[in-house]
Amino acid sequence: MRSNKSLQPNGTKPAKTQPPVVKGRAAVVLPWTLLSSSSQQTDRLGQALGRTLRGGETIALYGPLGAGKTALVRGIAQGLGAAPEAVTSPTFVVIHECQGRLPLAHMDWYRITSLRELESTGVMEYFSGQTVTAIEWADKGLALLPQDRIEITLSHRAKQSRAIQLNATGPMSGKVLARTRQAHRRMPNKISNKKRITRS
Numbered sequence: 001m002r003s004n005k006s007l008q009p010n011g012t013k014p015a016k017t018q019p020p021v022v023k024g025r026a027a028v029v030l031p032w033t034l035l036s037s038s039s040q041q042t043d044r045l046g047q048a049l050g051r052t053l054r055g056g057e058t059i060a061l062y063g064p065l066g067a068g069k070t071a072l073v074r075g076i077a078q079g080l081g082a083a084p085e086a087v088t089s090p091t092f093v094v095i096h097e098c099q100g101r102l103p104l105a106h107m108d109w110y111r112i113t114s115l116r117e118l119e120s121t122g123v124m125e126y127f128s129g130q131t132v133t134a135i136e137w138a139d140k141g142l143a144l145l146p147q148d149r150i151e152i153t154l155s156h157r158a159k160q161s162r163a164i165q166l167n168a169t170g171p172m173s174g175k176v177l178a179r180t181r182q183a184h185r186r187m188p189n190k191i192s193n194k195k196r197i198t199r200s
């Protein structure tokens with residue numbers, strides 16, 4: 001008989017990596033990999049991340065079409081208190097902004113063909129200040145990304161199943177990732193939308 005003992009309260013499989021290693025006062029956050037078995041679980045991860053953001057973070061998203069990048073950004077928007085419906089697949093729009101407790105700039109660089117083209121869209125202006133940027137197809141503009149960023153790679157495992165690896169490349173993203181892991185662990189299976197902030 002299969003046991004569910006290895007599942008976390010929120011239904012996802014536990015991380016295969018070790019918890020954060022504490023070296024002196026700075027926590028070194030190791031990559032965190034989890035398996036999402038549904039778009040709801042991906043959404044829940046996004047919500048955990050959205051709730052822990054403090055402003056100014058860059059989230060670089062990698063993975064093929066249909067991997068769940070936009071689904072994850074919807075969760076992030078909701079975790080920030082914005083309406084998840086505001087997040088769409090902006091096929092022809094490079095930047096789409098929405099507002100929760102922090103501004104969120106959702107970018108999709110799928111159609112970008114050169115760094116020059118990307119620079120001309122003014123994306124760099126979003127990397128300072130309080131705006132959270134979530135970038136799909138971030139690999140198209142690696143050279144323009146801030147050094148300290150959260151990197152998330154999604155890959156297909158089965159029809160409803162995705163492997164999601166999260167990595168922090170600096171101290172700010174490291175702290176966010178450590179908090180996100182805690183928030184995700186504590187998050188119940190079904191989360192309510194009541195906390196959503198609505199702005200007129």
Ligand SMILES: Nc1ncnc2c1ncn2[C@@H]1O[C@H](COP(=O)(O)OP(=O)(O)O)[C@@H](O)[C@H]1O
Pocket residue numbers: 036037038039040041042063064065066067068069070071072089136159160161162
């Ligand atoms: N575990 C999962 N996580 C995320 N999406 C999933 C999952 N299982 C199935 N899906 C489906 O895969 C599709 C992902 O689409 P989308 O988020 O737009 O992908 P991308 O932005 O990477 O191209 C959606 O139709 C979603 O319902």
Ligand SMILES: [Mg+2]
Pocket residue numbers: 069070089136
């Ligand atoms: Mg997308």
